Amino acid sequence: MLVLGIETSCDDTGVALYDSREGLLAHRLYSQLVHVEYGGIVPELASRDHIRKLLPLIDTVIKAAEIEPENIDGIAYTAGPGLAGALLVGASLARSLAWAWGIPALGVHHMEGHLLSPMLELDRPEFPFLALLVSGGHTLLADVRRLGEYGILGQSVDDAVGEAFDKTAKLLGLGYPGGPAIAQLAETGVADRFTFPRPMLDRPGLDFSFSGLKTAVATEVAAQADDVQTRADIARAFQEAAVDTLVRKCKRALEQTGHKQLVIAGGVSANQLLRARLADMVGALGARTYFPRQEFCTDNGAMIAYAGTLRMMAGQKDEGTGFAAHPRWSLEALPSVV
Ligand code: KG4
Ligand code: ZN
Numbered sequence: 261m262l263v264l265g266i267e268t269s270c271d272d273t274g275v276a277l278y279d280s281r282e283g284l285l286a287h288r289l290y291s292q293l294v295h296v297e298y299g300g301i302v303p304e305l306a307s308r309d310h311i312r313k314l315l316p317l318i319d320t321v322i323k324a325a326e327i328e329p330e331n332i333d334g335i336a337y338t339a340g341p342g343l344a345g346a347l348l349v350g351a352s353l354a355r356s357l358a359w360a361w362g363i364p365a366l367g368v369h370h371m372e373g374h375l376l377s378p379m380l381e382l383d384r385p386e387f388p389f390l391a392l393l394v395s396g397g398h399t400l401l402a403d404v405r406r407l408g409e410y411g412i413l414g415q416s417v418d419d420a421v422g423e424a425f426d427k428t429a430k431l432l433g434l435g436y437p438g439g440p441a442i443a444q445l446a447e448t449g450v451a452d453r454f455t456f457p458r459p460m461l462d463r464p465g466l467d468f469s470f471s472g473l474k475t476a477v478a479t480e481v482a483a484q485a486d487d488v489q490t491r492a493d494i495a496r497a498f499q500e501a502a503v504d505t506l507v508r509k510c511k512r513a514l515e516q517t518g519h520k521q522l523v524i525a526g527g528v529s530a531n532q533l534l535r536a537r538l539a540d541m542v543g544a545l546g547a548r549t550y551f552p553r554q555e556f557c558t559d560n561g562a563m564i565a566y567a568g569t570l571r572m573m574a575g576q577k578d579e580g581t582g583f584a585a586h587p588r589w590s591l592e593a594l595p596s597v598v
Contacts, residue, residue, distance in 0.1 A: 261333045261573050264318065264357075265565025268310045268350030269342025269370045270396070271301050274561030275317045277325045277332070278569050284380060286325035287562045288317050289555075299436055300426070307345035314353055321561075329361060334577070336568020339367025340586030341397065347585035355583045364577035366568050367584075371398060371591050373563035374525040375410070377552035380566055385550040390519040392510050394534075395526035396422035396437070399468045399506075400591075401513045404523070407570055408596035413513055414466025421502055422528045424470040428498050431474075431481045432491050442495045443531055449496025450489070454480060456501040458508070466513050473501055503534045507541050520547045530557035571597060 262285075267274035276287035290313045294305045322329060337354035340347055351367065358365035375391050378384060390413075391402045399422075400415035419427070422439060429438025434445065456476045459469040477498050484490055510522060522542050528534065529551055542549045556562055574597040 261569060262327070262331055263565050263569040263572060264321075264332050264335045265561045265563075265568055266314070266318070266335065266337040266350045266354050267370070267373070267559055267561045267564045268314065268346050269338045269340070270346060270559060271295055271306050272559040273310050273313045273317055274559055274564065275314070275321045276561035276565040277321055277327065278562065278565035280569055280573060284562055284565075285327070286321045287560065287565075288321050288324070289560055290317055296436060299430060301343070303343045303345055306343055307349055310346055310349040314349065332361065332363060334358070334363050334568065334572045335365045336368045336564050336572065337365065338370045338373065338564050339584070340370065340589040342370055342585075342587060344585055344587045347587065351583050351585050355578065359581075364572060366572055366577050368564050368567045368571070369589060369591060369594055370564075371395075371526075372408075372410075372594060373567045375402065375404065375523065375591075376567050376570070377525050377556045377560075377563040378523050378550040380556060380562055381550070381553060383550070385521045385523050388519065389521035389523050389550075390510070390513055390517055391523040391525065392506065393526045394421050394506065394524070394528035396420060396426065398526065399470070401466050401509065402591060403517055403519075406596060408594050410591045410594065412590075412592055413517070414468065414509065416468040416470060418469050418471040419474060421468070421470055421506065422526070424474050424502060425528065427474050428477050428495070431478055432495060437527070439528060439531060442499055443533070445492050446496040446499045446533075448489075449492035449494070451496065451500075453493040454497035456497050458501055458505045461505060461508055466509055466516075468505065468509060470502070473498065499531075499533055503531070503537055506534060507537045510538060511541050511545070514542070514545055514547055521550060522547060523550045525552055525557065527558040530554055574598075
């Protein structure tokens with residue numbers, strides 16, 4: 261089955277073609293630049309840029325895969341969670357194209373796309389496994405029993421970890437997105453000059469909280485961040501606290517569930533310190549880690565094409581002619597695939 265995948269939940273327009281026998285045929289990503297001067301995403305500008313870029317990108321991917329539109333068997337698009345306007349651009353185009361081509365369409369959950377993204381690699385996990393999903397909007401630990409059967413073991417009670425990276429970057433005068441900028445600045449930081457809190461580690465359970473960490477950084481910045489070295493030292497201490505918190509919660513979750521495979525996905529899984537520390541911890545427990553390749557950590561069309569292929573092969577498709585976007589949508593609400 262050949263599936264066109266469309267991702268427009270936030271500020272990246274992603275398109276890919278996935279074939280159930282041949283694997284990923286082609287994929288392209290357009291990362292919007294219009295938000296840089298505002299220091300964060302402006303939803304209306306995101307929607308307008310998706311409108312401008314989506315069709316040309318679909319064209320490019322079809323040409324790159326050297327297929328004809330009539331070879332496509334289905335269209336998968338991100339139906340949520342995300343920005344309502346941005347989601348509606350992808351949903352309306354996907355449903356219109358599918359209608360015109362006489363093929364099924366299916367709305368896919370963005371976080372399920374992230375969760376399955378390590379399965380695009382040759383060395384891939386097998387169900388069941390534990391998943392840590394870390395993005396700009398989510399921080400959650402999921403017990404992945406099978407495709408579509410996800411139990412949320414813990415999640416952030418306030419800011420997502422990616423959001424904490426972005427807000428801290430802003431406090432330090434760095435650009436958007438903050439994650440890569442913090443990681444880069446932290447390289448020149450001195451270890452242990454600052455120590456920031458690791459929220460909720462002293463309590464049982466698997467929930468996270470990152471707003472206190474951001475506040476601690478804000479206090480330090482206000483007190484003394486006028487030189488470059490101090491800012492680098494703060495970036496280093498922030499990254500250390502965020503990574504340490506995630507690693508310790510993953511250890512707790514692995515011990516509680518007995519899972520021997522840990523999948524880490526979402527934008528923050530691109531963080532090198534997080535990848536290294538998780539691999540060490542998981543190795544010491546005799547378990548294994550699985551990450552997406554670097555370019556599929558952040559938003560992309562390949563993960564949506566892949567998740568859509570698995571579900572459409574099981575016969576799932578959108579019914580009727582109406583369509584909806586789900587800006588808020590729990591992973592636990594998804595139908596399972598037997
Ligand atoms: O998955 P994603 O592309 O979009 C959402 O679904 O939210 O994640 C974006 C988030 C941003 O907060 C960004 O700062 C963070 O991922 N990020 C990183 C790194 N690369 C991206 N955070 C830490 N280290 C990185 N290298
Ligand atoms: Zn994402």
